[in-house]
Amino acid sequence: MNPRALSEWLQQWFRKGTGEPAYRQLYRLLRQCILEGRLHAGTRLPASRELATDLSISRNTVLQAYEQLTEEGYVSAAVGRGTFVEDISHELPVQIEPPSAGPGTDSEPGMSRSLSKRGERLITSLGYSERQHGAFMAGVPDVTEFPVQQWLRIHNRHWRRLRPELLSYAPSGGYPPLRQALSDYLQASRSVNGAASQVVVTSGIHQVLDVVIRMLCDPGDRVWVEEPAYWGIRNLLISHGMDVVGIPVDIEGMNPTTEQMRRPPRLIVVTPSHQYPLGMVMSLARRRRILEYARQHHCWILEDDYDSDFRYGGRPLPSLQGLDEAALVIYAGSFSKTLYPGLRLGYAVAPASVAPALAAGVAELYREGQLMAQAVMAEFLREGFVSSHMRRVRSLYAARRDRLIVAVQAHYGSKLEIVGDKAGLHLVLALPDHVDDAHICREAYLRGIMARPLSMYYLRPERAKKGLVLGYACVREDEIDPAFAILAGVIDAELNA
Ligand SMILES: Cc1ncc(COP(=O)(O)O)c(C=O)c1O
Known part of the structure; x- marks a missing residue:
């Protein structure tokens, strides 16, 4: 949808006198468009002055709605260029069916009453994965060593x-x-x-x-x-x-x-x-x-x-x-x-x-x-037994971590930085800011490799650093090189895009 078509769509659905504050209604309709994929990442929202005229509301009301969307990470403002829809797809690793029309469901878009507001917010920032073990699942130990x-x-x-x-x-x-x-x-x-x-x-x-x-x-x-x-x-x-x-x-x-x-x-x-x-x-x-x-x-x-x-x-x-x-x-x-x-x-x-x-x-x-x-x-x-188990797996995980670091350095030298490798079950492979780390993770997942985009750990997308969170604890040492080779193929495609 381009800004003109969006403005026309909003004119069709925006209602005055419903009791809901105008900015809230506008925010809700726009958010719905983003969540439903009608507004793709990168789409420019209509200029606030024009939209205010089209909807016969004050410009402040539009700005308030845009501000709320910005705060929640659905859009971001580029000074002098306008307000643009953010890519929220990385926050939706699992496909959630739209809530079925329940009692009290309104026929208007954005008025589904099946989920609470906080439920809706949760659904748009899910992080769980359907697969939980293997290269390079973060936060999971080698359960086979139990x-x-x-x-x-x-x-x-x-x-x-x-x-x-x-x-x-x-x-x-x-x-x-x-x-x-x-x-x-x-x-x-x-x-x-x-x-x-x-x-x-x-x-x-x-x-x-x-x-x-x-x-x-x-x-x-x-x-x-x-x-x-x-x-x-x-x-x-x-x-x-x-x-x-x-x-x-x-x-x-x-x-x-x-x-x-x-x-x-x-x-x-x-x-x-x-x-x-x-x-x-x-x-x-x-x-x-x-x-x-x-x-x-x-x-x-x-x-x-x-x-x-x-x-x-x-x-x-x-x-x-x-x-x-x-x-x-x-x-x-x-x-x-x-x-x-x-x-x-x-x-x-x-x-x-x-x-x-x-x-x-x-x-x-x-x-x-x-x-x-x-x-x-x-x-x-x-x-x-907890202490002796930990002593044993600690050295196992240290060897796996070393192997992953060697694999990263053999492929990238000092081009990509490794962060946070002194402890824990994962390390972070830092990526340049322009890279879409969520896209890399989706592509890797299709090839059987799990990685988490560093950007998903940020509350405010505009502050997000890019990178991959790579768990090594639940990957056998001999699986690390081949798994990393697949991942590196995906990273390279994105770096060179
Ligand atoms: C930082 C952090 N806190 C807590 C948890 C979850 O802990 P639990 O499995 O005990 O609920 C995790 C899981 O990955 C984590 O990474």
Whole structure:
């Protein structure tokens, strides 16, 4: 649709006197056009003055609608040239059927009532992948290395001496021996301070954040996330209707601007041990600054410690929680990376003032179970199997990472930079700004290779850096070269386009 045709279409559908603010209606209609693909990436929106005349509304109303679309990343403004539709296709890796007409569905475009507004926002920024293992899936360990025999031995013992309570719903906070084992383990390995009563067992970090939002925040509260950040956390916040603000990161980690600091958030979500996805470690000075800021402004901090166990050289830094004297940090961890993601076992260590409420929230909201897995996990931890497994896979992953770096350098020399390769399960291959990293990922996916576009981790598309997030942990060493050769073919085609 060109600007003229769009203006005519809008004149047909735009209604005055519906009770909906005019700017909101215009924003909604335009957003609908973008989501439905009527307006392709790069299309110029009509000039605000002309559209205002065509629709008999004020120019300010049009500008307000354009501003909202810009803020949400659907369009971007180029000074002196106009407002252009952004490419949002990378945010839609899965095809979602348009919601079927339900009761109350209006016949007008953009008036579907099947999804809530936050549901619609979530659908337009999905990040999950239908495939979850193989080259170069980010964030997934080699699940085939899981020590099945040790697990089975403990598991079978529990089934033989079956205690009925293990097959019922979980008590609040989770299986008590696991809470104790986690408290001891996290104190020793991550300098996390917290008694067993402060540990809340969950089905992963996602659930920690979910219960924290529900119990400690209200819809519309401001939440700081790193820019870039893990899309899963961002989407959870969006789906709760939070006011999500992206805070830039530099080499020392999260670094809010003076302007941002003037408007304190309710919650700060941060990955201090290993920034996701860029890989930097938050400096001690920055840690102290953020703790002091949170203390002064009564903000909660959620420390997402998703993969700090995987450092290749040097010891992992102690947790942020261990430095917290104001009892504002909720530490969140998970066995998704250390053991396997399908286990869905995570934990929070919360300040004593809120731990019981979070534990009650988990019990009440999700009716958790999986006590058998929690009982096995408690022994698995106490007997040292988690630590020995990690020691073993750490060297395996280090070798895979080295192999991938060699493959990248053999192909690109120093032309493309590798970022964040000192720890974790992935590295980032930086690409020039003009490159469409989402397109590369789609093309690679068709050839059986998974990679994540770095741009998808940004809240604000105009700030997005380009690159590929490449997981190496779940790729056998001998598969790395051939897989990278396929990926390099796709990258080269895009670089030379
Ligand atoms: C930064 C970060 N936090 C949290 C998670 C999810 O953790 P869990 O599987 O425990 O919900 C991931 C998963 O990839 C992640 O990358």
